[in-house]
Amino acid sequence: MISMRTIEELHSQNHTLALYCLSCNRWGVADLARLIQNGKGDKPVTEARFRCRDCGEIVEKQVRPPVPSLGEAVAYI
Numbered sequence: 354m355i356s357m358r359t360i361e362e363l364h365s366q367n368h369t370l371a372l373y374c375l376s377c378n379r380w381g382v383a384d385l386a387r388l389i390q391n392g393k394g395d396k397p398v399t400e401a402r403f404r405c406r407d408c409g410e411i412v413e414k415q416v417r418p419p420v421p422s423l424g425e426a427v428a429y430i
């Protein structure tokens with residue numbers, strides 16, 4: 354069982370945290386490395402709050418698993 358409770362655990366498992374602003378209908382990605390650098394690595398993901406750069410609203414969060422690299426994918430035509 355892999356623990357991904359905090360921002361640092363999420364980052365170390367190569368997951369990303371997508372952010373969505375309802376007001377702007379805009380997707381973004383949290384800069385987890387920068388948050389960890391700033392000492393926020395221990396913060397539980399569920400408690401982290403992110404604000405939209407454009408409108409200042411609290412945005413929605415969505416944990417995303419790592420995307421497989423294209424090199425491992427087999428193309429079918």
Ligand SMILES: [Zn+2]
Pocket residue numbers: 374375376377378405406407408409410
């Ligand atoms: Zn916004």
